Amino acid sequence: MSEPLVAVDHVSRQFVKPLGWAESLANRVGGDHREVVVHALDDVTLDIQRGEVLGIVGESGCGKSTLGRIVAGLLPPSAGAVRFDPSGSNAKLARQMIFQDPSASLNPRLHVVDQIGEAAVAHGLVKPREMRDYVVNLLAQVGLDASVLSRFPHQFSGGQRARIGIARALAVKPELLVCDESVAALDVSIQAQVLNLFAELKRSLGLTYMFISHDLGVVQHLSSRVAVMYLGRVVEIGSTASIFSGPKHPYTQALLEAMPRIRTGHQRFAVIKGEVASPVNPPSGCHFHPRCPRADAKCSAVAPVAVMRGDIRIACHYA
């Protein structure tokens, strides 16, 4: 196998809410205020191969967005390292993020033309007087025409804003797009349009994607490989086909069963008990053990080490 585009190597990330000065002062005189530490990522290791789509699924609090921001270079890891090895020269620009909320991810006071063209001009990819044509070209790639150039974000629908966000990322010729819930805010009929756009851009530009979503259907459709995350850890990773046809980890199985599908006839909803624990205070051993139907004493004591089962890597004592 060739060198991966991204290698995430034992990455952990904590978020610390520092004490305010009043609390530090209180501690000096015998107070007992502790910093709140959120363990967002706990020893995550995975690769993204050139030209593939790696899907990341998991529920809220699983750390998928944090992982996305670290891979996109927007956030440093607390421990471990991310190796990013683009073929082009500008490594900073070669990874770009596509955000969830199409309205908050565009500057409300910037014309579309500047929104998209600013970075390309600032980095000397195009000359200022060529910016307009450059942006028109990009707009065509995402399915918009030149008539939108001098409009503001609020004059667009959610789907159009998503396209503008994609064009802005494409403007700096990235090799990796990190899509964080990029279609979650869109209506079903619009979501299909944007998913098709992602697939088309992958073909025409040879892009690599890290596609983060809570929507298993979307991930199954777009990804070649999938990583399932739970409370800061990757519990299972492997080819989309293997994971969706024969999930090995009890959490993945529960997730797939709970995934809403078009099914006719009266349906009983498969249910796993409980809720995700707080990442401030994750459970001991295997993070999933309080909700796991198969858990025993070992699971609550020892965190499982990832092992290979066929083309799936899984972290469970009983896989």
Place this chain on the structure above:
Amino acid sequence: MQEASIWREKLADFAASRIALFGLALFVLIVLAALFAPWLSMQNPYDLAQLDIMDARLPPGSTGGDGQTFLIGSDEQGRDLWSAILYGLRISLGVGVISTLIAVSIGLVVGLIAAYRGGRWDNVIMRIVDIQLSFPAILIALILLAVLGQGIGKIIAALVTVQWAYYARTVRGAALAEMSKDYIAAAKGLALSPARIVFNHLLPNSLPPLIVVASVQVAHAIALEATLSFLGLGLPITEPSLGLLIANGYQYLLSGKYWVSFFPGVALLLTILSINLVADQLRDVLNPRLAK
């Protein structure tokens, strides 16, 4: 829709309130009156040679020694009150607007630095702001003027000193909210320079709350200047602002010569009222949470 449509829309929202339109009309009228004061008044009230002490404290409608009519009376130095009010407005508005502009600029820079740099910068700046805001504005201004002495420049300096902290705090709050939005993350991801992010992205989006606070604060500044002048700390008695005019007539109020204080008082009231009416509606129009 055209590009100017955001502002056209906001303008339409603004015009939806009649009382705000009335306030705006009144304010424009007052500003025009102040601007064209030399052409609207019958004398230059600051030119002592044009004053005649014999005309002092004449009631409204009286005729003076030179045959001129004192429309709304004269003050204790024989100034025509109408002219004095127009010239006083110039000083009051000028002082209010200039001090606000300077304070806004300082607050903007300081607030943006605090929000963008964060950490220690933010802590130090905001503690200074807290300390500044914990003293009553009038007290700080009084001490400053007592040390600096009288004069327009000095009163502006005093007003800037007591006001910049409001703006710094407002801008920091607004900028922090914007910092957490994804378009700033996107700008960082596109490796734009900090200066570009601050001036192209952060600044324009942090302005609306600042405009609202500034419009309210202009009225405060004018009122504060009037208070200081009333207390005799602002401007020299030869160039009275509205506050000083009120102070000068104050001692005659009980002797029935109401007009010396009354008419400058009305002028001050209308000025502040008109600004507040406009500011109120601006706040409603520019506040996205109240948007329809």
Place this chain on the structure above:
Amino acid sequence: MTTLLDVKGLKTYFATTLGEVRAVDDVSLAVAEGEVVGLVGESGSGKSVTGYSLMGLVDAPGRIVAGSVKLQGRELVGLGERDWRALRGHDIAMIFQDPMLTLNPVLRIDTQIIEAIRAHADVSAARAREWAAEALAGVGIPSPADRLTAYPHQFSGGMRQRVAIAIALLHKPKLLIADEPTTALDVTIQGQILAQVQTLATQMKTSVIWITHDLSVVSGLANRIAVMYAGRIVEEGATTDVLTNPAHPYTRGLLRSLPSQNKPGETLTQIPGAPPRLLGERVGCSFAPRCDQAQVVCSEADPDRTVAANRAVRCHFALREEVAV
């Protein structure tokens, strides 16, 4: 089955500076006793406003301009606020996407539940407390007696939604209107809540209108599905029929645009364009500009609601099986 709710020709319009927005435009829908109806549509389709209209919760600038809503034969349109108060929470209840629309953030859970109990039942304080604990246990909240004294912010999003559901079901309402209550929740929690509502509604014989943008959520829950587009129900019928044999092009498009209905990796069938704005006169079929089967007549004449083979459709070219007699 007896009809519980009968909606006929409901129109709810909103007056805006740009003109009248026809959020709900001639909606007719019947719900039988004990039936679960899925009301499906994209944002702006009028599905939520329909729900609010049935609850008498449409506030200015919106108003119900025409139509009738009958609950067990009793006309609800034009009911006074006092009558509505007696009805809401007792005969009809609603849960929302954001449970904090139901819960007051500064009051303890027990205060809020007991208040809701005593609004419609004359019971002692001790009995009300017992009842509140039973209600929490009923929606699967562990150690309910302890949790009663908590504040809403001490609950997770899923738990808050459970509390809201418990409050809605206190008086065993005849009709529950659920407006996307699981949309903001994780899939495993969504599964738990769907199961809970399914069980409770069956036990209490409560009819449910489940409003959602997600066809797959209601596919396993609803007996019948009504699909809304641009303020109207464009297709309505038994869940199996609608899902396996959609008659309206919009329903077909919606189904085909779901990633799970397509082979992984293949291009999704997409509906071009975006939903219309609901301003001004309706000329022709609202879906015509996005419809791949639109003919000249579609942009000229507004299709009527036609009922055949237990299916109501608004389309000039609805796909129909030959009805065997």
